[in-house]
Amino acid sequence: MMLRNIITIIAILVLTGCQVATITKQEAYPNMYKDKPVSILVVPAINQTTAADAAELYATTIAKPLAEAGYYVFSIPFVDKFLQREGVVDGEQVSNVPLDKFKDVFDADAILFVTIKSWDTNYFVTGGNVTVAAKFELKSTVTQESLWKYDDIIIHNTSGNSGNLIADLISTAISTAIVDYVPIANTVNQRIVASMPVGKYHKRHGQDGKDKGIIRSKANN
């Protein structure tokens, strides 16, 4: 009986953790299902933070979640070189490039714009975290319309959690001193892209419209 109760409580916790007043992917991103983009071109991020690395970390970790979501992603180093030749060196200047130019040159269906709003490393006595706030928006090169957007704050825990205070103090001190930000950027991108309806190369393409879990306020900002 005891075990049964514990299981029920855990099950409730697990289930409620995944259901916070949400809407479906179809409700949140109808244009995505109409436009059906196949290829995504990632432009340099607009970095509003003091973390000089943030834009680079984003650029080197974003291809993976987008490709895994079933999209063709144009080689980011090549796109960067192309933009540099066009006189675009940072995210702020990308807005000067008309979207159809990306259609003409690359045959890209959609462009992913990102603004990194904050990237803070926090230290506590017994722990630490990296807090990242970012706004993602995918725009169609055909209709110029917004296809998908997501505005989120992600807290990535960097502290040790063995339950032993001394051990945690030491491991926190070590891990925050030499934080490897690549896996953190990976996690952030992965979690945000998870809200995007999947593309052509994904086995659930066209079948995820009824998937719940999109937090309305994060999708409509």
Next chain:
Amino acid sequence: MKLVEIFLISMLVFLWGCGSANTMYHWGGYSDSLYTYSKEPSAESRASHKAELVEIIDEAKSKKKGVPPGIHFELAMIEAEDGNRSSAIALFAEESRLFPEAEKYVGLALKELEAK
């Protein structure tokens, strides 16, 4: 006992859905080597990123996974810079074969290669 089984199965389903490590492509250490190369471009970091790209293509097959979009293209660009035209052309062609969406910019890259 039955309840426990149901619970365990639903836990598995839940964990699978929320944090699956099962990827469609083989990525190796792509993000790490690309990050190191973009942050500190040097002959060394370039060579290790190139080696990583070669390894991804080699290992994908044995892991029964796809080579991610852009990998053949990126390696082709490096080969082109190194003056290895024929291998660059073959890699560009492979990118287009795997992903027809790449055709237009592969054409652009090939044009640049010819102009060299």
